Amino acid sequence: MPDSRIPSGDPPSDQSVPKVVVSRLSLYLRELQRLQASGQQTISSGQLGALLGFSDAQVRKDLGFFGQFGYPGVGYRCDELIHAMRDILGTNHRWPVVMVGAGNLGQALLGYRGFGRQNFTIEAAFDADPAKVGGTVQGLVIRHIDDLPRVVREKGIRLGMIVVPAERAQEVADRLVAAGIEGIVNFAPVTLALPPHVQTVAVDLAIELEQLSFAVTNKLAKAVAEPPPAEPGSG
Amino acid sequence: MPDSRIPSGDPPSDQSVPKVVVSRLSLYLRELQRLQASGQQTISSGQLGALLGFSDAQVRKDLGFFGQFGYPGVGYRCDELIHAMRDILGTNHRWPVVMVGAGNLGQALLGYRGFGRQNFTIEAAFDADPAKVGGTVQGLVIRHIDDLPRVVREKGIRLGMIVVPAERAQEVADRLVAAGIEGIVNFAPVTLALPPHVQTVAVDLAIELEQLSFAVTNKLAKAVAEPPPAEPGSG
DNA sequence: CGGTGTGAAAGTTTTCACAGCG
């Protein structure tokens, strides 16, 4: 991997943006939405950073990749910044998603309300097990995986989630790619081999615990993210 | 965040190890276990890297943080390296884990077989909902969250998972910390405020899709250079 | 040979520090 950057054709910059910046963008957005819901109108880079354990400079630098959104002496207007960030991340429009694998985890994901809040909808769910096909989960009929190409085409779906056992994940990935899917979230604990034009994000639940195991074992000192209001005057 | 490094008191090095190295370690381990299961005895840094999209030098450098594991001209012996990596990550011994939140996702996690393979066991599950407490999910009785401190103490549990709605996550985190938990995997879409000695790993399912949305959107934007729209801020 | 381990170089990301603005 020569580079962790991303080609970008965005108006405010023709430069590439580091992946880690985009991941922080999602955190900023999540925090901003919470602030907005609690009625806050504006926020400074320092405040936003403190909530997430980042420095003020980091917040400003990250946003600077995409344009100028702030007001000197004031900070950022929550509503404006939320709209801008959703434009950047692409979540101002709805994303229909297909899911393959209607086991335990897949069924739970079908019921997860958090996707809708960010404009993602699981439009169709698939499985290869005849015992599951035709059944209804969370109001959605499970379809046979052979229907995947037709559904993807008819509904113009670009994103997919893989929630099948490790042994079947590569095969499912191949079918998603063949059906025209452009991005995959992979919950199976394997690394997928995919053509370079297909984007992936991997989530391995056991690895998350493993990272924690290391951290706890090595008693990592965390120098960050202590936002409770115990600190009176920060000046 | 002044530093993403980790103080380590390990024998082979008293140097600190970047977090990103530890995350790759988990990927190496996962791949090695797959190779071992398929009967492969040894593997070179180049082969292992190719399976994961990393360079040979990266693999060697990463391993080099922890010691010398290879044989020049041969590569690494899968069984030896697996054992060494599990020692480093701390998964050569069993980790009992508590889970708080027995909703859709929590119940699915109780049934997830992947944890056991890496030596994690969900020993107890908790909820605050009286309708759920006392019920059995995946063979485990759901307990009331008030029992948390006692169970954590009696079973010597150090890790916890938060699988409750966003609004309740901080309160649950506080209770986990009060009970003596040292590391938390947080599935709720909020950033937790925690004392620095408590480790966290965050998994936000909507954010994973959001990252994909960005990647897919910007990969396709090629020769589309439009004039910058008038920005509000201090331009 | 084919491969590891590792300094040194190259490249990337974060922090610093300050001009400038409302």
Add this chain to the structure above:
DNA sequence: CGCTGTGAAAACTTTCACACCG
């Protein structure tokens, strides 16, 4: 004033390249 936006410096991570090994 308080805060943004941003070059420049510092810190960190990855890649290179090569001595050395079986």
